Amino acid sequence: xxxxxxxxxxxxxxxxxxxxxxxxxxxxxxxxxxxxxxxxxxxxxxxxxxxxxxxxxxxxxxxxxxxxxxxxxxxxxxxxxxxxxxxxxxxxxxxxxxxxxxxxxxxxxxxxxxxxxxxxxxxxxxxxxxxxxxxxxxxxxxxxxxxxxxxxxxxxxxxxxxxxxxxxxxxxxxxxxxxxxxxxxxxxxxxxxxxxxxxxxxxxxxxxxxxxxxxxxxxxxxxxxxxxxxxxxxxxxxxxxxxxxxxxxxxxxxxxxxxxxxxxxxxxxxxxxxxxxxxxxxxxxxxxxxxxxxxxxxxxxxxxxxxxxxxxxxxxxxxxxxxxxx
Amino acid sequence: xxxxxxxxxxxxxxxxxxxxxxxxxxxxxxxxxxxxxxxxxxxxxxxxxxxxxxxxxxxxxxxxxxxxxxxxxxxxxxxxxxxxxxxxxxxxxxxxxxxxxxxxxxxxxxxxxxxxxxxxxxxxxxxxxxxxxxxxxxxxxxxxxxxxxxxxxxxxxxxxxxxxxxxxxxxxxxxxxxxxxxxxxxxxxxxxxxxxxxxxxxxxxxxxxxxxxxxxxxxxxxxxxxxxxxxxxxxxxxxxxxxxxxxxxxxxxxxxxxxxxxxxxxxxxxxxxxxxxxxxxxxxxxxxxxxxxxxxxxxxxxxxxxxxxxxxxxxxxxxxxxxx
Numbered sequence: 001x002x003x004x005x006x007x008x009x010x011x012x013x014x015x016x017x018x019x020x021x022x023x024x025x026x027x028x029x030x031x032x033x034x035x036x037x038x039x040x041x042x043x044x045x046x047x048x049x050x051x052x053x054x055x056x057x058x059x060x061x062x063x064x065x066x067x068x069x070x071x072x073x074x075x076x077x078x079x080x081x082x083x084x085x086x087x088x089x090x091x092x093x094x095x096x097x098x099x100x101x102x103x104x105x106x107x108x109x110x111x112x113x114x115x116x117x118x119x120x121x122x123x124x125x126x127x128x129x130x131x132x133x134x135x136x137x138x139x140x141x142x143x144x145x146x147x148x149x150x151x152x153x154x155x156x157x158x159x160x161x162x163x164x165x166x167x168x169x170x171x172x173x174x175x176x177x178x179x180x181x182x183x184x185x186x187x188x189x190x191x192x193x194x195x196x197x198x199x200x201x202x203x204x205x206x207x208x209x210x211x212x213x214x215x216x217x218x219x220x221x222x223x224x225x226x227x228x229x230x231x232x233x234x235x236x237x238x239x240x241x242x243x244x245x246x247x248x249x250x251x252x253x254x255x256x257x258x259x260x261x262x263x264x265x266x267x268x269x270x271x272x273x274x275x276x277x278x279x280x281x282x283x284x285x286x287x288x289x290x291x292x293x294x295x296x297x298x299x300x301x302x303x304x305x306x307x308x309x310x311x312x313x314x315x316x317x318x319x320x321x322x323x324x325x326x
Numbered sequence: 327x328x329x330x331x332x333x334x335x336x337x338x339x340x341x342x343x344x345x346x347x348x349x350x351x352x353x354x355x356x357x358x359x360x361x362x363x364x365x366x367x368x369x370x371x372x373x374x375x376x377x378x379x380x381x382x383x384x385x386x387x388x389x390x391x392x393x394x395x396x397x398x399x400x401x402x403x404x405x406x407x408x409x410x411x412x413x414x415x416x417x418x419x420x421x422x423x424x425x426x427x428x429x430x431x432x433x434x435x436x437x438x439x440x441x442x443x444x445x446x447x448x449x450x451x452x453x454x455x456x457x458x459x460x461x462x463x464x465x466x467x468x469x470x471x472x473x474x475x476x477x478x479x480x481x482x483x484x485x486x487x488x489x490x491x492x493x494x495x496x497x498x499x500x501x502x503x504x505x506x507x508x509x510x511x512x513x514x515x516x517x518x519x520x521x522x523x524x525x526x527x528x529x530x531x532x533x534x535x536x537x538x539x540x541x542x543x544x545x546x547x548x549x550x551x552x553x554x555x556x557x558x559x560x561x562x563x564x565x566x567x568x569x570x571x572x573x574x575x576x577x578x579x580x581x582x583x584x585x586x587x588x589x590x591x592x593x594x595x596x597x598x599x600x601x602x603x604x605x606x607x608x609x610x611x612x613x614x615x616x617x618x619x620x621x622x623x624x625x626x627x628x629x630x631x632x633x634x635x636x637x638x639x640x641x642x643x644x645x646x647x648x649x650x
Contacts, residue, residue, distance in 0.1 A: 079449075124632075125628065125631065125632060129631070129632045131579075131631045131632065132579070132585045134393075134449070134575075134585075135572070135575050135576060135579060135585070135631065136628070136631060138572045138575075139572070139576070139624050139627040139628045139631060140624065140628065141624075142572065142620055142623055142624035142627065143620075143621060143624030143625055143628060144624070145620045145621075145624070146618065146619070146620035146621020146622065146623070146624050146625075147621055149617050149620055149621070150617050150618060150621055153615075153617040211645065214644055214645060215645070220644070259453060259457070262450070262453070263450075266447075266450050272447045272449055272450060273447075302464070302465065302468070303461075303464055303468075304461045304462065304463070304464030304465035304466075304468065305461065305465060306461065307457045307458070307460055307461025307464065308457070308458050308461035308462055308465070309461075310457055310461075311454045311455060311456070311457025311458035311461060312454075312458055314450075314454045314457070315440065315446075315451065315454035315455065315458070318444075318446045318447075318450050318451065318454060319440060319444045319446055
């Protein structure tokens with residue numbers, strides 16, 4: 001009978017310690033999400049209604065889709081900061097060219113072209129020339145801003161938005177926002193890719209130790225290119241959805257999408273040093289960031305105070321939960 | 327490796343920047359000979375010194391293998407503070423200058439505490455604080471405005487014969503702050519920690535205090551840059567600092583500072599800043615439309631960063647490269 005009683009030390013093991021560190025961090029990110037949501041409800045009861053939640057889900061989709069590429073990039077130890085003007089350029093060019101050629105599929109061709117081109121440009125600098133991704137992708141962002149400025153200087157922006165972009169951002173499928181369906185589909189694909197596909201194993205291998213990955217025969221160049229192209233495609237696609245969402249494409253529309261996706265990845269428990277984390281946590285991160293922004297908007301404070309509070313809350317989240325190793 | 331080769335390696339960034347600077351000023355002078363007049367030299371120096379100060383601050387953090395993405399926001403906050411509080415008269419100027427430098431040190435202190443004691447990644451920590459600083463600037467000054475007394479503006483942007491005061495300011499701050507720090511034990515500690523943090527810790531260096539000090543140095547230099555910008559524009563602008571984050575990083579990298587820490591000089595980033603600023607300033611002289619400015623700025627940055635990456639082609643194999 002005594003043998004059935006577990007030894008004292010084992011019985012004292014706290015519940016949390018039975019999970020791996022990575023699972024703990026993912027759990028933590030959902031706890032943070034819950035806490036922020038409770039704060040939102042405390043600020044305004046509107047967050048209990050479906051119409052408000054629907055709006056937040058659509059917003060979270062935009063950040064969530066960008067977060068896919070950003071998670072990949074951070075997992076291999078890089079970062080992609082060329083997102084804001086990839087969004088703007090793809091929205092401006094996509095809507096204008098599809099209005100010009102009178103076919104909405106032109107917009108999708110533009111998305112693929114811009115996403116692919118930006119991704120390859122980032123790969124050129126980060127992988128081939130080995131410039132630090134932080135500074136290279138910021139420079140690419142500046143270059144894209146320049147291209148957008150030159151283009152809009154020559155061509156007036158159109159208000160003719162492809163119907164499909166509008167449907168993706170605003171439509172519903174039996175009550176569920178279409179945007180959310182898109183996000184759910186790509187989320188599932190991303191988690192599958194990271195956990196089941198060879199691509200995922202390569203990503204973790206590179207993030208953990210690049211030399212070892214190289215010696216083990218991981219095609220470093222192809223994985224880097226794929227990661228940056230996926231990140232560019234995600235941002236370009238979000239640009240098209242955003243133009244459908246706001247029924248226009250304008251300069252600077254992507255400017256609010258530089259920090260939130262990175263914050264989402266970090267809150268989601270992925271380490272910035274690479275090799276450790278995943279997309280499941282990033283989903284909670286994306287929702288957390290969106291709720292946080294919505295809460296601050298509901299509080300109706302000035303733009304300056306909003307930025308201060310946003311920064312302070314993110315900082316305290318990072319301070320409490322995301323300490324780097326020694 | 328013999329000594330002269332080592333010295334050459336250390337100053338490769340500065341040398342290439344100096345060479346670039348000579349070429350750029352030469353081309354500029356062919357188009358606009360007035361640039362070599364005292365007035366021209368002063369105007370070139372004035373457009374470059376703010377970035378040079380920011381880049382020196384960034385270098386202090388890069389040397390300890392950190393990163394300060396809040397440097398632009400630090401500049402913005404101090405700039406807005408100075409433009410809303412400074413009044414004419416020696417006392418009105420002096421207390422604002424002192425308070426501005428203290429604010430800079432305080433912002434650096436916050437960054438340093440979060441990074442060194444809070445153990446938060448520098449990238450995310452300074453990204454977050456940049457929101458706090460930029461938000462605070464917006465609270466102080468929601469839209470461009472404020473004013474700077476002429477006496478203060480003249481004292482920083484004028485020139486004495488062919489010698490612009492802005493260069494004197496830059497040289498003075500570097501000589502009075504940077505050189506004493508980096509010839510002292512603290513400076514050697516900063517480089518040691520940036521080179522290899524775990525060895526430095528095993529050798530008993532006060533890792534956290536060293537990191538804290540480097541972020542405070544960055545904050546201090548950002549504050550000086552902000553005061554200079556205030557003098558140059560004679561007003562405050564809550565969006566003035568934005569470009570300095572990327573450009574200070576780029577100038578430091580141009581000047582041969584390693585983003586991985588422990589390697590770099592102070593001269594390199596200063597020369598790098600002059601190269602970047604003068605290229606951008608020269609666009610107007612070469613009749614480049616303002617709409618092309620961002621495109622060319624991005625392109626210049628990428629080309630310059632890419633040139634630095636060409637050493638990749640000299641490496642024997644990928645393995646040798648990854649091990650560097």
